[in-house]
Amino acid sequence: MTPFIASSVSRPRLVLAALMAGLLAACASTKPSGEAFVAPVAPAALAPSDNERAAFAWHAIGSQIYECKPSDKGGFTWVFVAPEADLYNQKDEKVGTHGAGPFWAALDGSQTLGTVKARANGTHATDIPLLLLSAKSNGVAGKMARVTSVQRLNTEAGAAPAKGCAEATDAGKRVKEGYTADYVFFEAK
Secondary structure: OOOOOOOOOOHHHHHHHHHHHHHHHHHHHOOOOOOOOOOOOOOHHHOOOOOEEEEEEEEEEEEEEEEEEEOOOOOEEEEEEEEEEEEEOOOOOEEEEEEOOOEEEEOOOOEEEEEEEEEEOOOOOOEOOEEEEEEEEOOOOOOOOOEEEEEEEEEEEEOOOOOOOOOHHHOOOEEEEEEEEEEEEEEEO
16 A cells, blocks of 8 residues: 555645644744743642732642651651652743752752742642742842742642551661652742
């Protein structure tokens, strides 16, 4: 069987037409320069202060790390240790990392540290909570230097496991629970 070839258009012209269509689609989906970033909708409990504006958002793909420790109430429980994730922009390019502190670091060397201010439940019981964190620069000038607040939204998975931490023999065991989330970074207006 021979492959289909349009009789009225040559193969080079078909390739050129496909490339042009792709280029036009890419141009149509690009935001005009100067257009303000529009943040995802967050629960009211996670609203930043009125003197802040959403500057940019990055998507995280990584793990939430837990350790089995003795519980204050007897027995053992999973205790959160740290996040470990890579951060991606809207073009799916790796732009930074997220880790213990918590911190968010851009590839330009700038970094911001966060402190939890408010929480809201994720969509499912297996989702880590949504958060609002105050933030301050912890590094060189760059993308993260002016960040004043961070929202963690659209979380999927990452909650502590339901099993595997019940006996003294489990103490000290660590697990990584995969998760994704969107982080919205705010700056002063």
